[in-house]
Amino acid sequence: MSVTTLSDELRLIVGRDHVLDGEVDRFGYSYDSSFLPLVPAPRPDVVVRPRTAEEVSRVMALAFAGGIPVTPRGAASGRTGGSVPLHGGISLALDRMTDILEVDEGNMMVTAEPGVRTMDLHDACAARGLFYPPDPASWKFSTIGGNVAENAGGMRAVKYGVTRDYVMGLQVVLADGTLLETGGKAIKNVTGYDLTGLFTGSEGTLGVITRVLLRLIPLPKARGVLRLLFADMDAGCALVHRMLKAGIVPSAAEIMDDVSLQAVARHRRMALPAGAGCCVIIEVDGEDAAELEAQCGRIRGVAEACGCLEFKVAQDKAESDELWAVRRGLSQAVAALAPNRLGEDISVPRDAFPEVVRRIGAIAKRFDLLIPVFGHAGDGNLHPSVLCDMADPAQAERVHRAVDAIFEAALAVGGTLSGEHGIGITKRPYLAQALGEAGVRTLQAVKAGLDPKGILNPGKIW
Amino acid sequence: MSGLLEEAKALVAGCDRCGTCLTVCPLFKVRDVERSSARGKNALARGLAEGGLEPGPEVRGAVEFCLLCRACTDACPNKVPTDEAMVRVRQHLTDRAGGPTVTYRLVGAALRSRAAVGLGALALGALRRLGLLRLLPSALVPKEFPRKAFLAAFAGPAALGGEAPAATPGAHARVAYFQGCGMKLMFPDAAEATLKLLGGLGEVSAPDNPCCGLPHLAHGMKGTFLELARENIALFEEADVVVTDCASCGGALKHLADHFKDDGAWRDRAAAFSAKVLDLTEFLVRAGYRSPSRGERTFTFHDPCHLARGQGIRRQPRQLLEAAGRFVDMREADTCCGGAGTFHMDHPGTAARILARKASSIEATGAEVVVTACPGCLIQLTRAAEASGGRFKAMHISQVI
Numbered sequence A: 001m002s003v004t005t006l007s008d009e010l011r012l013i014v015g016r017d018h019v020l021d022g023e024v025d026r027f028g029y030s031y032d033s034s035f036l037p038l039v040p041a042p043r044p045d046v047v048v049r050p051r052t053a054e055e056v057s058r059v060m061a062l063a064f065a066g067g068i069p070v071t072p073r074g075a076a077s078g079r080t081g082g083s084v085p086l087h088g089g090i091s092l093a094l095d096r097m098t099d100i101l102e103v104d105e106g107n108m109m110v111t112a113e114p115g116v117r118t119m120d121l122h123d124a125c126a127a128r129g130l131f132y133p134p135d136p137a138s139w140k141f142s143t144i145g146g147n148v149a150e151n152a153g154g155m156r157a158v159k160y161g162v163t164r165d166y167v168m169g170l171q172v173v174l175a176d177g178t179l180l181e182t183g184g185k186a187i188k189n190v191t192g193y194d195l196t197g198l199f200t201g202s203e204g205t206l207g208v209i210t211r212v213l214l215r216l217i218p219l220p221k222a223r224g225v226l227r228l229l230f231a232d233m234d235a236g237c238a239l240v241h242r243m244l245k246a247g248i249v250p251s252a253a254e255i256m257d258d259v260s261l262q263a264v265a266r267h268r269r270m271a272l273p274a275g276a277g278c279c280v281i282i283e284v285d286g287e288d289a290a291e292l293e294a295q296c297g298r299i300r301g302v303a304e305a306c307g308c309l310e311f312k313v314a315q316d317k318a319e320s321d322e323l324w325a326v327r328r329g330l331s332q333a334v335a336a337l338a339p340n341r342l343g344e345d346i347s348v349p350r351d352a353f354p355e356v357v358r359r360i361g362a363i364a365k366r367f368d369l370l371i372p373v374f375g376h377a378g379d380g381n382l383h384p385s386v387l388c389d390m391a392d393p394a395q396a397e398r399v400h401r402a403v404d405a406i407f408e409a410a411l412a413v414g415g416t417l418s419g420e421h422g423i424g425i426t427k428r429p430y431l432a433q434a435l436g437e438a439g440v441r442t443l444q445a446v447k448a449g450l451d452p453k454g455i456l457n458p459g460k461i462w
Numbered sequence B: 001m002s003g004l005l006e007e008a009k010a011l012v013a014g015c016d017r018c019g020t021c022l023t024v025c026p027l028f029k030v031r032d033v034e035r036s037s038a039r040g041k042n043a044l045a046r047g048l049a050e051g052g053l054e055p056g057p058e059v060r061g062a063v064e065f066c067l068l069c070r071a072c073t074d075a076c077p078n079k080v081p082t083d084e085a086m087v088r089v090r091q092h093l094t095d096r097a098g099g100p101t102v103t104y105r106l107v108g109a110a111l112r113s114r115a116a117v118g119l120g121a122l123a124l125g126a127l128r129r130l131g132l133l134r135l136l137p138s139a140l141v142p143k144e145f146p147r148k149a150f151l152a153a154f155a156g157p158a159a160l161g162g163e164a165p166a167a168t169p170g171a172h173a174r175v176a177y178f179q180g181c182g183m184k185l186m187f188p189d190a191a192e193a194t195l196k197l198l199g200g201l202g203e204v205s206a207p208d209n210p211c212c213g214l215p216h217l218a219h220g221m222k223g224t225f226l227e228l229a230r231e232n233i234a235l236f237e238e239a240d241v242v243v244t245d246c247a248s249c250g251g252a253l254k255h256l257a258d259h260f261k262d263d264g265a266w267r268d269r270a271a272a273f274s275a276k277v278l279d280l281t282e283f284l285v286r287a288g289y290r291s292p293s294r295g296e297r298t299f300t301f302h303d304p305c306h307l308a309r310g311q312g313i314r315r316q317p318r319q320l321l322e323a324a325g326r327f328v329d330m331r332e333a334d335t336c337c338g339g340a341g342t343f344h345m346d347h348p349g350t351a352a353r354i355l356a357r358k359a360s361s362i363e364a365t366g367a368e369v370v371v372t373a374c375p376g377c378l379i380q381l382t383r384a385a386e387a388s389g390g391r392f393k394a395m396h397i398s399q400v401i
Ligand SMILES: Cc1cc2nc3c(=O)[nH]c(=O)nc-3n(C[C@H](O)[C@H](O)[C@H](O)COP(=O)(O)OP(=O)(O)OC[C@H]3O[C@@H](n4cnc5c(N)ncnc54)[C@H](O)[C@@H]3O)c2cc1C
Pocket: A032, A033, A071, A072, A073, A074, A075, A076, A077, A078, A079, A081, A082, A083, A094, A114, A135, A136, A137, A138, A141, A142, A143, A144, A145, A146, A147, A148, A149, A150, A151, A152, A153, A154, A155, A203, A204, A205, A207, A208, A209, A210, A331, A420, A421, A457, B017, B018, B019
C-alpha cells in the first residue's frame, strides 16, 4: 500500500486534522526523551491521533491487514526510546484521548482514557479526597497510558508501590484490532492468567491501551517534607536503611550525591553548608500534624545517629513545594552540566544501594568520567547519569564501556536493568544478561502469540 | 553548517526533550502537535543543524509558528531559550532564501521609513495603496481612522482628570521618549498620554526615532535591525534615561548591547544605550509617580510577554493600577494574547483561538477595563473587547493611571 493511500484511509477513520504526514510532523514524532541521537531520525510514515477506542481498533485492523508497523505514543517522555518508530509505519499518538470517564468513590476507583496526564488524574481524584499515589517525576506531562505501558514508578514507591500496584483492569486493542477487556472492579480476581499484569509494563509491544481502571486509596490528610544533609552517600544510605529497619516508612526518600547536589544548588541559587556531600529528601504523610511530628522526631533521632549535618523541616506549603522542586528539577539540573548525558535507571535490592553507589564511583574513576548518582533510595532505584561530550569519539567509547560496567554492577549485586524506564531501544543489548535465555524466549513466545505479524512496536525490548 | 544554525544548536543544547514546555506553550494549547511546542522547535533546530532535515517551506512554516513569548523558557528546567533559537533559524532560512518573504519585506520597509510611520493616517493610506491594509488589524482600521470614536471609547481617567502632579524623577535627568511604530501608527492617543505623564514629571524630549528593529530581527532581517539600532544609539546619546511605552521596543532596546558585543566601534555605545532604557511603568514607579485620583473603575492587567518575561516587569504596572482604581488579577495573566508581532496576521485562526482564551480570563474578573503596556497586545485586546459586546474595554496603561 502506498503512503498516500494509507494516509487517506487513516483520514477516513480519524478525520483529516488528525493524520499528519508532512516532513516536519514526521520528524516531530521520531524522538522521545531518551538519549538516542536525533539524527538520523527514525520517522514514521504517518502520525495518527485517534479519539476513541473504536478508532484505535479500526487503525489496528488496517495496519494488521497491511502488515504495517505501529508504535503507540503517549507524551514521548519515555527515557528508553519506547515511542520511537524504529521501523517507520504508523506513530499512534494517544494524547487526544484525555477524558477521565468515572471517579467511583464507592469502590475507590477511577476509569480514564490513556492520554490523561498523570497529574490531572491525580488532581481529579484528590478533589474527592482520593489518592492516586504513583508520581513519576514526569507526572506533569507524561500520560497515564504511557505510565501503565512502562509500569512507571515514582517518588512515593517506597511506601505506596508503582503503577502496577494500582492497575485493576485495562481495555486493550490487540494487534489485529480486537478489543479486549481485562480485570475489573472486583478486588479479588484469579480468573485465568493475569492479563492486566501482562499488559502493564509491556511497552506498547503487546497491545494498545485504550482505557485504564485504577485503584485509589484515601488521601493522607497531612504531609510534611524534610531535607537532610550528610557528608557523604554512605551516611545518607545508612539513614535510609536504618529508618526503614526501625519501621519508619516515609512516603518518599530521595537521595542525591555531591555532584547532583551542587548542580541543583547552582540551578536554584540555593546556599549549602560546607561539607555537604549528600542530600536526602524525605516526605512523610499521615492523619494529622501530631502524627507527622512524631514521625519527624523519630527520623531526627536516626539522622543524628548517622551524622546528619543539617535537618530541615519545611514549615509551610511553599517550603515543601520548594524542597520537592529541588528533587523534580534534579534530572535536568544534572543534564545542564555537560553537552550530553546518558541518564541510566537501575534498580538493586535496598541493602545493596551503598555498595552499588561505591561501584559506580569506581567506574567513574576507571573511565575518567563524571557520573553523578541520585535516586529513590527508599526502593533501591537509582539514576547514575554519565556526563559527557559524545562529539568526542574517544570519550564516547569510554562512555559506552562505562554504561556496560554500570549494568554489570547492578546485576552483580542482585539488581536489574530498569527500575522504571523500561527496556525500549537503549537497553536491548543487556536483556539476555538480565533475564537469561529462557526468560527472553518466554517473552518472545508471549509476543508471538499476541502479535503474530510483529507489527506492534517492533524493534523494542529485544 | 551556517554560523546561525550552529548558534541555534548551541542555544538548544540544554534541551533534554523532557516535555515540561508542552504544558505551558500557548500554541500547544490550541494546536497540540509536537511542532507547536518548544520541544518540537528545538528538535527542529537541531535536526536542521545536524542535517536530518532539509529546509523548505514546511520547515519555515514551523519556525515561524512561534509567538516568541518565552513561556516555555520560563517553565523549562534548563531555561532553554527557544525564542532566541527560533530567531536564529529564521535568520538562517532568510539568508539562504535570499531575503524574507515579500510580505515581511514590505512591512519591514514601511516600518523603516520614518515618514511612512510618522504620518499616521497618511501612512495608513500609503499602506492601503500598497495593498497592505489586510496586514493591519481590522478592528483598529475601519474605512477611515476613527480618531474621534477612538478617543471617546478610550478616554481613561488620565484623559478626563487633571494633569499628573509633578513628582521628582531622578534629579534633573534628561528623559527622552522612545516612540515605537505601533504606538505611533495605531495608538497616537496613548502615546500622547505617555508624553503627558512624562511631561508632568519634568523635561522630556521626543526625538523622531526610527523603529526599534524588533520586527526585522524576528523575521530574519538582521542587517536592517543593526542599521536601525545604530541610528537609535546615536539619536539618544544625549539622554540620561530613555523611556518607552511599548514592551516590545523596551525589550529589544534593552538587549541591543548583546548584538554589538563583538563590534569594537559600537560595543560601549550600545551598552550605554541599553543600560538607560526603561519601560514607562518601571520609570513611573522609580520616579515616585502618584495617580491624580483613585477612580472607581475595575482594572485587570494583561502582561505583555516582552514585559513580564522579557524584562521581568510584573509588579510595577499592578502597583500603578492599584493606585488608580480597583485591581483584579486574571487567570493566566502572563499568557500570550496571540498578537506576537505579525503572528496574528500570519495565523489568524490560531491567534483568534488564543485570544478567545484570554477574553474568557478577562471576563471572569468582571473588570471594566483590561490594561496592557504594548501596542501589539492592545491590538489583540481591542479585538477581544469589541467581540465582548462592551463587557470590557482595552486601554494602554498610560491612558488610565
Ligand atoms: C524529566 C523526566 C522524569 C522522569 N521521571 C520518571 C520517574 O520518576 N519514574 C518513571 O517511571 N519514569 C520517569 N520518566 C520516564 C517517562 O516519563 C515514563 O516512562 C512515562 O511513563 C512515559 O509516559 P509517556 O506518556 O510519555 O509515554 P511515551 O514515552 O510516549 O511511551 C512510552 C512507552 O509506552 C508505550 N505507550 C504509550 N502509551 C501507550 C498506550 N496507550 N498503549 C500502549 N502503549 C503505550 C509506547 O509505545 C512506549 O513504548 C521520566 C521522564 C522524564 C523526561
